[in-house]
Amino acid sequence: MSTADAALTQKFDWSSESAAARRRRRHRADRRLRTIGVVAISIAIGLLGILIVSLVSTGYRAFVQTMVTVPVYVDPQFVNEDDPSKGNYRAIVKGTLETLFPEVTDPREQRELARLLTNNTQFMIRAKVVADPKLIGTTFDIRVPVSDPFDQLNKGVIDRDLPEDRRKINDKQIGWYDKLEAEGRVSTPFNWGLFVNSDSRFPELAGLAGAIVGSFYALLVCFLISFPVGIAAAVYLEEFAPKNRWTDLIEVNINNLAAVPSIVFGLLGLAVFLNFFGLPRSAPLVGGMVLSLMTLPTIIIVTRASLKAVPPSIREAALGMGASRHQVITHHVLPLALPGILTGTIIGLAQALGETAPLLLIGMNAFITSPPGGLLDASTALPTQIFIWADSPERGFVDRTSAAILVLLGFLIIMNGIAIFLRQRLERTW
Amino acid sequence: MKNVSFATVAAIAVAGAVAASPASARDQIRIVGSSTVFPFTQAVAEEFANVTGNPAPVVESTGTGGGMKIFCGGVGEDFPDITGASRAMKESEHKACMDNGVDSVTEVLIGYDGIAFASARKGAVIDVTIPQLFQALAAEVEVDGKVVANPYKKWSEIDASLPDVEITVFGPPPTSGTRDAWVELVMEEGCEAFPAIEALEGEKKDQVCARMRTDGPFIEAGENDNLIVQRLNADENAFGIFGYSFLYENQDTLEGEKIDGVAPAFETIADGSYPVSRPLFFYIKNAHRGVIPGLDDFVGEYVSEAAMGDGGYLSERGLIPLGSEQRDAVRGDAEAGNNMTRYGS
Secondary structure, three states: OOHHHHHHHHHOOOHHHHHHHHHHHHHHHHHHHHHHHHHHHHHHHHHHHHHHHHHHHHHHHHHHHHHHEEEOOOOOOOEEOOOOOEOOOOHHHHHHHHHHHOOOOOOHHHHHHHHOOOOOOOHHHHHHHHHOHHHHOOEEEEEEOOHHHHHHHHHHOOOOOOOOOOOOOOOOHHHHHHHHHHHOOOOOOEOOOHOOOOOOOOOOOOOOOOHHHHHHHHHHHHHHHHHHHHHHHHHHHHHHHHOHHHHHHHHHHHHHHHOHHHHHHHHHHHHHHHHHHHOOOHHHHHHHHHHHHHHHHHHHHHHHHHHHHOHHHHHHHHHHHOOOOOOOOHEEEEEEEHHHHHHHHHHHHHHOOOOOOHHHOOOOOOOOOOOOOOOOOOOHHHHHHHHHHHHOOOOOHHHHHHHHHHHHHHHHHHHHHHHHHHHHHOOOOO | HHHHHHHHHHHHHHHHHHHHHHHHHHOOOEEEEEEOOHHHHHHHHHHHHHHOOOOEEEEEEEOOOHHHOOOOOOOOOOOEEEEEEEHHHHHHHHHHHHHOOOOEEEEEEEEEEEEEEEEEEEOOOOOOHHHHHHHHHOOOOEOEEEEEOOOOOOOHHOOOOOOOOOOEEOOOOOOOHHHHHHHHHHHHHHHOOOOOOOOOHHHHHHHHHEEEOOOOOOEOOOOOEEEEEEEHHOEEEEEEEEEEEHHOOOOEEEEEEEEEOOOOOOHHHHHHOOOOOOEEEEEEEHHOOOOOOOHHHHHHHOOOOHOOOOOOOHHHOOOEEOOOHHHHHHHHHHHHHOOOOOOOO
């Protein structure tokens, strides 16, 4: 006996050199694992940081816009007082520039001068005059964006020290611009146009309003389809369906569906919704329907998980009190599972918001200068708007592309924030 | 479950279709087609909406071939009214149109677009000929009287006058109209300078003349021309192939290389001395005239002097305008709705 004890203590001598070595080795392995984890997280955060820094470093320029305030004399000879929407507003703009720069008389130079202001200056004046016809015959100040090359000049993107033949604007135009600036007419306020204007071929006027409204409509349709259908399907599968090979097959299919690349759903939408049912191209309705095919599996999976998390004791108690199956589900199980379902739905919708490929196929990447008035009007969505701008030649669209991505990221952060908030506020642990 | 959700979605789709059909009188013009013509059509669409107060036309960039397919799909509100093209309609496309009842189409030549071969300002400057470009970019070239897989890795290997740098050229993918035009204007043109390729028979010759190399020096950069522009700024020895309008917008950082001694510029493309330029078209479905509101006015705006004339707003976006007599002829055809005569009929 005593010999055996002695053998044991010898065998497990914790203070021995070899045991200490083993311990050190295990501690080293712990530290190694921890370091790998820290490195992995730093890489992930670093990549995210690079993305954000590169977006912000170009995108911030699009959040301000160079504007110039010019006096406008609405000459009654150019505007019909009975119908102010008809009138030669181009001539009025020309008159404005003549009062500002009386020394420019050569027609060619006048044309170059007119390029300082955005092309739509005449329509902005028209809109003001139509809204208030009393302005005819008076002079008022109007603040309009400068055209894109001068906006870029002011923001330092175009280098004024470059030789003249390498920039889109010549030395004279820079001189005129400097004169306006010296007179204190130039300002760079926050670019509200980015949010209230729709797409335009002029970067200084292009905004995201149409895309935001289009994305909203598409997500609305997506939610209205996938939320009820998803919950109903999940409730059936979780609460009613028998466990057999058919339900197994369905379950596998749902999981597969969640992993199908979105472009496939786009092709399906093109073939079924557009070509077979003849729904209009580019409509947010079709966009939402295609996106709902994507979010449906996500919502079903999340809902089933939430239903499973409700303890069986609740069901049994309700049944024991004489509640019927539908009462158990609608009165007890679903309300308790709802926070989880909502969180999953919001995350699914956030995914749908960023989805581009299926929308390209159904034509939601069109150039449209007004926000959609309804579900069947042609429209773009935020990611497709980014796609269009990224492909535009004008310099100003480089900034706007980054800015649009930042806006899209902002919406995603808000949606995910709501999901986290709901989860923390409403979730119950058992 | 799959079936359940599809049935539901399908039911909703049918409901949507039913709801859509009463509101059938489409009041917007719908335009598809080439991504090269897209910026010009955009400009006209915005101007048209601003000036007339009509709803803005919906302009979609589908590529020339894709646009033709949708455009020729049939007559009616579900089909677009206009398609843009960076090449003329092909005979097969014309036939598809005819087969689907689109039997009256007006062809409108709006102007020219140069294809630039360009590099970063700080980068290499070269003056190449079209046969040299063929040698640099073709899959198979002639060496010592034999047609072999392209052995050239550096420009200087093609000709001692060219710089001693690796051949790196970013260009458009085969789906792009720019690529079609480049193959037609440079590759097929360039291969004629080589007797051994000329001596090849029929299809084999066409293949050798039209195939771009895939062994590295020529890199397909996707449809996005801006991407090519960015890559050129990152790699000063690289060259890119893209529409002239992108060079025009980025002239502070990029410069067009001379081809056959001529650099791309408004003047050289307009007078035809720059060899790589192509016509741009749009096609109007005449059956939609008078049915879709504003279509005639839109066409009128497109061919107006303010738009496609000298110094018009399309030239500000990089379109090379036609001569004034040609403009008058085009305007007459467009406004009268004359059927295209390219393929008889």
